Amino acid sequence: MNEQKTPPRPRRSPRDWAVDSALFLAAAGFGLVLAATRLETHPLPPPWLFTLDQATGALGCAALWLRRRRPTETAVALVAVSAFSEMVAGAMLVGLFTVAVHRPPRTTAAVFGLSLLSASCYVVLRPEPDAGPVLLLLFGSALQGAAVGWGLFVHHRRRLALSLLGRAESEARLRAERARNQVREEIAREIHDVLGHRLSLLSVHAGALEYRPDAPPEDVARAAGVIRENAHRALQDLREVLGVLRAPVGELPQPTLADVRRLTEESERAGTRVELEEDVTGTVPDRVGRTAYRIVQEGLTNARKHAPGAPVRVRVAGEAGRGLTVEVRNTAPAAAPAPDARFGQGLVGLAERVALAEGRLEHGPTPSGGWRLAAWLAWSP
Incomplete structure (x- = not known):
């Protein structure tokens, strides 16, 4: 034993x-x-x-x-x-x-x-002949009380120090947990923003091939080409997003306002008619431009999912001191939405991005039956 x-x-x-x-x-x-x-x-x-x-x-x-x-x-x-x-x-x-x-x-x-x-x-x-018993007892009691009082002071001081240390450790754990949650939210936003756009293109064209098996060969070839191209780009984007697990989010390649035109051109090649209007004076800060890019990306993705075939109008305007206005508007859908189209967490994450950029976000249906997504972003001079 x-x-x-x-x-x-x-x-x-x-x-x-x-x-x-x-x-x-x-x-x-x-x-x-x-x-x-x-x-x-x-x-x-x-x-x-x-x-x-x-x-x-x-x-x-x-x-x-x-x-x-x-x-x-x-x-x-x-x-x-x-x-x-x-x-x-x-x-x-x-x-x-x-x-x-x-x-x-x-x-x-x-x-x-x-x-x-x-x-x-x-x-x-x-008994002491030179001191009365009461005086001797009071003197001894005073010494003992002083020793006990000093000890109690040290005791409570140590307990207070331990309590403050425990509170500091708890606050440190809470801060660490808050930081981990923030990282998770950033990862979720990056995955949604980067991959949602590509996968929506794949879903639209794959659905078209499924529901129109008798389409002309040139349309089938064009849809297959779009699927192949966007699948390849989605894999590249996925590799970049997974880099957040090895490096801070700020080290990942981030889009700017100049990439909005490329974004609209991709949507046009995928079959969505997009009209882009730009009226920007000055150089847009990277953070503001990145948020504007994500707004346009989310608007185009939602238009393909919920209003297939409807033309989209994108407007970006502003200057330093006046702010940057971003608007994505589509008309009433010309066809029924895809069967698997449903609202997700994109607008929730987008609202968080806009709030971090000290801006305002608006979205909702238009009187003509379409949808409007608009935001104002602060742009300091």
């Missing part, structure tokens, strides 16, 4: 050795001062009692080296001995301080009450 080993006790640190040595020397010095004072008084106590008192004080000081392992037991033993020994008083005060630091306040109160009882016994057993 394997015997369960007791975990080793933690070794004293240099600071612990310094504190323990200082308290030991303070208790021993307190006992020596009492012994010297007693030698100068008359009449002297009986020799046997004086010798016993000195031996008890020395043993009490030696017992302080056990105070970290057994603080309550050590303090109770010193309090009991202090009922007749005056030279153990210094060690007894250190024992009370130790209990107050390392044990709950309820235990400290019980040991402190026992020390007051022991002080009362000492006054009765060893």
Whole structure:
């Protein structure tokens, strides 16, 4: 059978050795001062009692080296001995301080009450001719109360420090979790924005081939070419998006406002009639241009999914100080939407992008039965 080993006790640190040595020397010095004072008084106590008192004080000081392992037991033993020994008083005060630091306040109160009882016994057993019993009892109680009060102060200060440390660790965990969630949201937005556009093109043309098997060969060839081209580009885009798992999002290739024309040309080659109107004065900041690109991309993707065959009008206008306006508008659909067309999380992610760019987003049906997606983006001069 394997015997369960007791975990080793933690070794004293240099600071612990310094504190323990200082308290030991303070208790021993307190006992020596009492012994010297007693030698100068008359009449002297009986020799046997004086010798016993000195031996008890020395043993009490030696017992302080056990105070970290057994603080309550050590303090109770010193309090009991202090009922007749005056030279153990210094060690007894250190024992009370130790209990107050390392044990709950309820235990400290019980040991402190026992020390007051022991002080009362000492006054009765060893009265002082030059001091009244009440004055001697009050002096001893004041010393014991000061030791306990100091220990309680240290105890609560340590608990407060641990509480603040635990709170700081909890806040650090929350910040880390918030950062992870933010990264996940960025990954989801990148995947939706980059792949949604390509996959919608594939879905439209694959659906056309499925529902029009009798289409002319040139239309079939053109649709197959679009599917092949966009499948290849989707794979390239997927490789770039997966790079976010190895690098920050900011290091990925990001589109700009200049790429909007290429985006509309791809949609036209895929069969969607797109009219682009640009009226931009000045150089658009990268962040604003990237957000505008994503707005146009989302608008074209939704137009293909929910209004197949409807012409789309894209307008981008603005200047520094006035802001950038982006609008994607389509007329009523000329054909029924694809059977698998449904609203997803694209507009939700787009609203988050626009909010981060300090802009406003609007979307909804038009009186003519079409759909309008528009945004205003802040553009500082």
